[in-house]
Amino acid sequence: MNTKILLVTGAAIILALALLWPTNTPPPELPPAGNAPDTASDPDEAPPPSSDTLTPEQQALLDNPKVKAYAQRLEFEDDLHDFFANAPSLPEQKRRAQADALQERMNEYEGSAQVSAPEAALIQLAMIQILEPDEEAAKAAAQQLMDRYRAESGARLQAWLEEPRPDFERYKAREKAIVEEVMAMDDIPGGLTRDQYLRERLQEARVEAMGRSAGNNQSN
Structure with a gap:
């Protein structure tokens, strides 16, 4: 080759x-410059800072x-x-x-x-x-x-x-429970088919899981 x-x-x-x-x-998050003096609009024209001119x-x-x-x-x-x-x-x-x-x-x-x-x-x-x-x-x-x-x-x-993923494991357990629940239902609410209702319930569970995960990340 x-x-x-x-x-x-x-x-x-x-x-x-x-x-x-x-x-x-x-780039690092920096505090505001405060009372920093105005500099030239063209970076090439701005003089380099010195310890005598710095605030x-x-x-x-x-x-x-x-x-x-x-x-x-x-x-x-x-x-x-x-x-x-x-x-x-x-x-x-x-x-x-x-x-x-x-x-x-x-x-x-x-x-x-x-x-x-x-x-x-x-x-x-x-x-x-x-x-x-x-x-x-x-x-x-x-x-x-x-x-x-x-x-x-x-x-x-x-x-x-x-790596342990408790949020994911909880979601998978919830997903399994929803599937078992819907498949065992005799009457499907809302005039939906079983598949439509199942998709709706699973979508709700996913949204709930994502919201919980986002909340945990912010708290960390």
């Missing part, structure tokens, strides 16, 4: 696993750990873009050193769920394509990567299947 085809196939497989991982961490509220905002973490994440994404844009023209030693440093940072973000596993895998597939000029070595590395993520996704799916 051609290396490019293998990498594209691997990307498709990993994308299919995306639902098993959380999405990226959204206490602005300085506190910059010192917020969530803001710092998000800024570091954005910096990481910029570094990734720069790497893939410049990698073909870099000397091999420097290219591999940059790739190793980015891989280490990506592992940290993946471990803290700030980068999803499918995203990390796609980035690594792209790195393989750049770092491995030998076709057989690239194919072997891509296959090893896909095998690892398949195994991890399988373990994650199994853990999800085995």
Whole structure:
């Protein structure tokens, strides 16, 4: 199989696993700027803030750990873009050193769920394509990567299947009771057929279960 085809196939497989991982961490929720001074409408014309011009509220905002973490994440994404844009023209030693440093940072973000596993895998597939000029070595590395993520996704799916879901179990029990009740009825109310009445009762049970689940999520 051609290396490019293998990498594209691997990307498709990993994308299919995306639902098993959380999405990226959204921007942090920040307090209002308060008495922040007006800035130029064009960001390129606005002077960079300095400690002498910042208000206490602005300085506190910059010192917020969530803001710092998000800024570091954005910096990481910029570094990734720069790497893939410049990698073909870099000397091999420097290219591999940059790739190793980015891989280490990506592992940290993946471990803290700030980068999803499918995203990390796609980035690594792209790195393989750049770092491995030998076709057989690239194919072997891509296959090893896909095998690892398949195994991890399988373990994650199994853990999800085995996780207790009391709301779902209650709904299934309620559903079973409704079916038994309706099937045992001699007279169906409302002039409906048995199937129509059953669908109506099951729909009501689903709406009730979704409302209960939403309430539990808000309380958590």
